[in-house]
């Protein structure tokens with residue numbers, strides 16, 4: 595089925611989404627820019643030539659994703675969900691079938707077999723990581739969580755043609771001081787000092803990135819011009835967004851269906867000069 599079409603009408607749909615110009619043949623390893631361990635992005639790309647759009651629309655899409663620890667007959671099992679504050683810890687988890695066996699085979703989506711998103715309950719502390727698969731099929735990644743409290747872990751993957759996102763909680767020791775969501779704003783500054791402007795035209799979210807007053811053209815990140823995760827305040831559901839059809843060159847654009855009232859935190863990631871940067875916006879729907 596055509597996933598984006600079927601999804602119309604569902605406001606709270608989970609998706610890791612890529613937008614903007616999908617520049618072919620990006621030679622830069624997208625992992626270089628963040629703390630994720632570098633691994634063979636090129637090898638994965640070569641065995642799976644699909645564009646982000648094909649990958650996104652290929653599998654069955656659930657109306658709501660990212661709210662359950664088990665779905666599609668598989669379960670997310672974290673070895674140790676307790677982490678110490680401010681320490682770099684090795685986080686290991688696996689995807690198990692209904693008989694408890696660890697799943698080994700995953701399909702490449704957006705150039706990776708596994709995407710991991712971590713965000714604190716108050717939607718601070720966003721991280722997007724790419725774990726390495728161990729010989730037994732489990733996944734490991736170094737993660738450092740600076741603030742105490744509860745974090746949501748989203749494992750996003752595709753197997754048997756089914757795009758699936760499972761989620762569970764991580765706990766970091768200490769008394770949590772949860773902060774209110776920042777007020778909605780049309781502009782924000784990324785890590786690394788890029789100024790980002792958000793414009794919403796109907797269902798389209800358009801981000802223009804600049805530095806020192808000059809518009810920046812992003813480099814390919816995971817095979818696309820940018821990456822957007824939208825999390826809903828309250829239940830941390832993902833909001834469905836997908837890459838815009840058009841590309842006007844200077845902006846990274848996504849289509850979305852912001853239908854239910856509420857507030858969402860948008861996390862845009864983009865690559866420039868070999869580094870991945872993250873910027874966050876609060877979007878309110880009345």
Ligand SMILES: [Cu+2]
Pocket residue numbers: 706708709710722723724816
């Ligand atoms: Cu990813």
